[in-house]
Amino acid sequence: MTRRRARAGTAALEFAFAAPVLLMLICTMIEGIWQVMTAAVLDIGVRQASRIGALGNAPSAAPGKVAPTREQAVREVVLHYGGGVIDSARLHIRLVAYAGPQQLRSGTGGVRDSAGTASAMVVYQVDYEQPLLVATALRLRPWGRDSLTHSASTVVRNEPF
Numbered sequence: 725m726t727r728r729r730a731r732a733g734t735a736a737l738e739f740a741f742a743a744p745v746l747l748m749l750i751c752t753m754i755e756g757i758w759q760v761m762t763a764a765v766l767d768i769g770v771r772q773a774s775r776i777g778a779l780g781n782a783p784s785a786a787p788g789k790v791a792p793t794r795e796q797a798v799r800e801v802v803l804h805y806g807g808g809v810i811d812s813a814r815l816h817i818r819l820v821a822y823a824g825p826q827q828l829r830s831g832t833g834g835v836r837d838s839a840g841t842a843s844a845m846v847v848y849q850v851d852y853e854q855p856l857l858v859a860t861a862l863r864l865r866p867w868g869r870d871s872l873t874h875s876a877s878t879v880v881r882n883e884p885f
Contacts, residue, residue, distance in 0.1 A: 754857065755856060755859070759854060759874075761809060762809055762810075762852065765806050765807060765809050766802070766806075766810070769801060769804070769805035769806055770878055771878060772802075773798040773801040773850075774798075774848045774880045775880070776794070776797055776798065776801055777839045777880065777882070778846070795817075795819060795837065795839055799812070802817065802850060814853040814854070815851075815852050816851045818849040818851075819836070819837055819840075820835065820847045821834065821835045821840030821845070821847075822835075822845040824845060827845070828879065834847075840882050843881065843882055843883075845881050846881075846882060847879050848878050851873060851875050852875075853873055853874075854872050854873075856871060
């Protein structure tokens with residue numbers, strides 16, 4: 725056996741050891757970027773939706789969409805800012821309206837599924853189940869799961885509209 729052939733065999737063996745580790749690292753990076761992007765998009769959507777809800781602007785929630793109520797406008801805005809990353813079937817929105825800061829602090833007297841009236845304090849809570857991108861493609865279930873739950877929330881005081 726020549727020395728050149730031995731070196732070629734060594735390189736192939738080294739690649740056989742390094743390739744799975746490198747591939748796993750690349751897949752982990754892709755998955756991490758996908759999940760971070762989902763969380764960022766959800767945060768932006770919740771922020772914009774709460775702004776629309778606080779101002780009381782239901783009809784023109786998202787460009788080209790008309791929502792009959794503020795609650796539906798919140799959903800449309802989150803989906804609009806989702807940019808194709810957010811699937812409406814896995815999006816869960818909870819609104820709880822409180823009469824003022826004292827009720828919000830104590831957690832009593834909240835009206836569920838309502839964007840509140842003028843000057844109300846409203847908690848916007850959005851939960852989203854994002855499937856694992858790489859694991860789903862490879863038909864794997866790491867940690868016995870096939871998705872991650874992302875949550876975003878904010879509290880705003882409605883304008884006196």
